[in-house]
Amino acid sequence: MHKAHLASAFQDRNVLGNRIDVLISTGAPLQHQVQRFVTRIFGKLVVDGYGCTETGRLASNGSVAENVEIRLLDLPELGYLTSDCPPRGEILARTPYMAGYFSLPRFTEQGTVRQMESDTEDWIALNGVMYFRTGDVGELVAPGNIRVIDRCKHHFKLAQGIYVAPEPIEKVLLQSPLIAQIFVWGCGFMQATGAVAVPSKKLLPALGFGSAPLATALESAKQQASTLILQSLADVGQRCGLKAWEIPQRLVLEPTNFSESQGLLTASGKLSRAALIRRYGKMLSDTQDECEGLEITSALPPTTGVCAGLHSILKRISPKQSFVPTDSITSLGLDSLGVARLCAQLRQQFGQEVPARVLFTLETLADLERLILAGPQAARAIVGKCSTTVNFDEEADARCQDLAACVVGLSSPSVPQQTSKESGMVLLTGSTGFLGAFAASALAHSGLKVICLVRATSQQEARDRLQACLQFYQLADEVPAKMIALPTTGVENSYLGLPAEFQGEAGKATTIVHCAAQVSGVLPYGALCAPNVVGTKQAILLALQTGAQLVHVSTLGFVDDGLSETSCVSTRNLHNRSGYAQSKWVAEQLVWKAMESCNLRAVVLRPGTVCAARSGASNTKDAVSLLLLGLVQLGCTCLSDRSPLPAGFNLVPVEYVADAIVVAARSRRSLPRGPIHLCAPQAVATRTLCQWLTEAGHELNDLSPQEFCKRVQQVDETHPLFALRGSLGQTPTGHSARLPAVEALHASALKIRTSRVMTKDTLVKSISFLRAAHNEQMCRKRNGPMDDGPQVELSTAEPKSRLRVALQFDRGPAEV
Incomplete structure (x- = not known):
């Protein structure tokens, strides 16, 4: 009854005026109960928008936007696979607006999109097609309909085999009054996380430096500063319920704020983790002489094969048992019953109708993978590209x-003419x-x-x-x-x-x-x-x-x-x-x-x-x-x-x-x-x-x-x-x-x-x-x-x- 009176009061007072038709929520998935409550309170259409700075709008209320291609990337270490029902994985996106990011100086100076991919883990090329890694875990509710269910980006595995998500930890640790910025990371050589922290000015009185420059204070009392900040992080972590391995045990202090000009922040102000790992990875690792290649440490699996959902289907019905994205559809060796089973299982697993006639217009398994995951708009484009008519x-x-x-x-004739x-x-x-x-x-x-x-x-x-x-x-x-x-x-x-x-x-x-x-x-x-x-x-x-x-x-x-x-x-x-x-x-x-x-x-x-x-x-x-x-x-x-x-x-x-x-x-x-x-x-x-x-x-x-x-x-x-x-x-x-x-x-x-x-x-x-x-x-x-x-x-x-x-x-x- 209280909610009904509240809704009536808001509508009677016309709180939002008479020119607003739609309310848009962004930044995090809108819970169904909240969306329903806001709709009843304001009496307006509430849209749960999903997108990011790098790609623009991706979906509204789960429906993939026009000219947007969505696909899922398997995350076996985190338990999210396209073979799940419904299919789940990291959301990758491709939109027309991405082209603007390719012209940023730090990318064009290196010359190629492939080099751009190695510069930042935010981008990935799959079978020659560039996608943006959203870092969100989604499930394919229906063809062209995606739902965000978790966050996966930047997970890493510690020595004991435990996967850790750094972003929630960083959000908690920023409650410490002694730090202004923090980057949390770990790898397979480490028993607990490490951190790179930019101290706040509140650290200076604790060190007895008053208004001295932060760099000078750290140079003079680095060990004391590290001890104070580690203790502060431990207190905050314990108070907020962090696990023991999630609380940093190694610390690197950086007197200068992370910035985009340094390449340590993205254009949207987020941590550029690939660059931070390259700069600080060896300092944070417990075994510095074994840290070659730590820049690419990630929970993300190799991306050279077909997705797990398609792979599991193909293994059940094809005489072949190994598949690569460049394989042709005909190389699967399917007879007509096999083709019928493939079409039926694609419909059952991904909700995507792929008639046999369409299936064999596709050139490779990569095209099939894009077709079943990309959504209706991209699917029409893929089929149109591959279709041919024979005169x-x-x-x-x-x-x-x-x-x-x-x-x-x-x-x-190499053989003599035949005798009677x-x-x-x-x-x-x-x-x-x-x-x-x-x-x-x-x-x-x-x-x-x-x-x-x-x-x-x-x-x-x-x-x-x-x-x-x-x-x-x-x-x-x-x-x-x-x-x-x-x-x-x-x-x-x-x-x-x-x-x-x-x-x-x-x-x-x-x-x-x-x-x-x-x-x-x-x-x-x-x-x-x-x-x-x-x-x-x-x-x-x-x-x-x-x-x-x-x-x-x-x-x-x-x-x-x-x-x-x-x-x-x-x-x-x-x-x-x-x-x-x-x-x-x-x-x-x-x-x-x-x-x-x-x-x-x-x-x-x-x-x-x-x-x-x-x-x-x-x-x-x-x-x-x-x-x-x-x-x-x-x-x-x-x-x-x-x-x-x-x-x-x-x-x-x-x-x-x-x-x-x-x-x-x-x-x-x-x-x-x-x-x-x-x-x-x-x-x-x-x-x-x-x-x-x-x-x-x-x-x-x-x-x-x-x-x-x-x-x-x-x-x-x-x-x-x-x-x-x-x-x-x-x-x-x-x-x-x-x-x-x-x-x-x-x-x-x-x-x-x-x-x-x-x-x-x-x-x-x-x-x-x-x-x-x-x-x-x-x-x-x-x-x-x-x-x-x-x-x-x-x-x-x-x-x-x-x-x-x-x-x-x-x-x-x-x-x-």
Whole structure:
């Protein structure tokens, strides 16, 4: 009641007049109770302002100001880390107003900003970007919202491992009447703090000097002055509750006041601690001959690595275990599930939405660190700086010109032309992928000798990897005699990455089946260009050099529904496709160019969504596989017109595509010169797939779109649907897309008898295979580091202004 009357009295008397709208509090964080009380008393808006002389305004009521970049620096010794929840650390700031400080004489005389950084500990350069150290500990309440919770600047550690904050101690000790200024410091060689003090004139009567100059008095009675001041500091410290190690035990007396002209004070009148340490550090240390480098003694950690919060996330999800700010995002080795986990954990830890499409426009981990800590304004600037748009027509022209130049530079074939007895040899790339493994098995069973390229460091390792792959897909227990496994460093390298000692053997092949590709729906074109585009160029060059025929396995991922089998596919909708589809389109343009200009003998196959084998063996890295397995584990589906699920899929069994590769490799007759689409006669509706699963005994409750999306959003990282939450967790505003329809007339020329239709029996077996593989993978991850997660086919199309992930129908060969 008293507060209410007080507020009424202030408002009635109009104490502040009628022209004040806002009250601003600065200097220290305003407690919530105080802010509420002042608001009620004065009836005005109360703003808790945060800033400093060096940078200007930084935040108001916690909201970071416009054109201000904020980030946090880990303080592990003080227990403040960006891996905390919410993230905590020292607040670093960057504003346009900082430039004025760079022109101060003591900085410009030294010549560079880097030298300026070494001159004062108030500034720090992180990955080439200069920040001001505020000395405040803050926590990131939300993106662009910071709260000051402590003071950290100038902490130091004593010999017993205790960290000490000098500023509160100095504030207490200044209560001594015998000193005018004081600087408190310590280091790892000292058991207690030391101090540099400028005595006040009240010391003179105690020394018996009356009105003599202070310098003269100290020169004559230095020991007595030190004893008096140390005793006074001890009395004040004990009275105010300082710990024993916080009370100075060593003292340096300075008769001259600290000043800015000496470099001992900052422009705002604060102690320039770096300069004071350089001047007095050796005098204060107990062991003066061991004090080299004490100028940089600080509780602040090294700043060469990524912040602890980001580092802990990366260690959990990346095969790598060490990271530096200059690492590229693609060097993390993440598959699509790993990318989804990274985005989810960035949102959980830092509250920052970083869609996959934005993530891979960033150049380095330093950019990512700035993005998640800097606030909305800086985040937009960082994304804008890193974003690029590819003109795919121009990109294809440039790649074709590069291919033509390489063809001109080809030497005469290093391997003699093949004899008839060698005509049954095939060189296969991508042989440890899903489609590649079945193609290798089918080629060997047809009587062909198959040289399988496997990414490995030795031939034995290559053979072991190939054998493990064949066993996993239930194709063979041992590598058949018709298969030879050779190691490769990567198909993007010269001679498809084959070591020199194996090039002669591989050069005997009369057919090269290029099945290798890195499949990802979240990696952008730039990240997939080397394995998919450059890899295809190397396959073309090897085919031209050895006179071999090329069977190029492309994809239907970039083909619009209803498009006829033509080599001319417009780029009109290519920007809405995944980076994988874009890279396969450019790669295919190289093949057509080589066929036209270099007389390359080639067959182009465009498979659709390659699905399970009759045995049930399936691609565990495929989005459709994960979707169907996820629905079974979730125990529900959504079949309404507004369902987030795709209407259906054009599924083609893997044996059909593998047999098509065999026919193309063995063919002595003329095949269609245009692309050959390998797909089912018609798509299978999602409703039909769910019905088959229900009939097989799997319970799938039909939920409303809202309830289904809610259930999907609740799945954890171990669930097959986790990587698909971006598309399945949002209710569409319209009807589901129509069933995909693709023309496939040229496939009849292959005269394949293998079924190209997905059946209920195959689907049921596939779910059993996928469930067993998923359980084994989860068990392996619980017992070791996260690695080799499913490679999910996702698209990162950007409808209107909102970034989201959407399921794609484009599917190609599995990852190398």
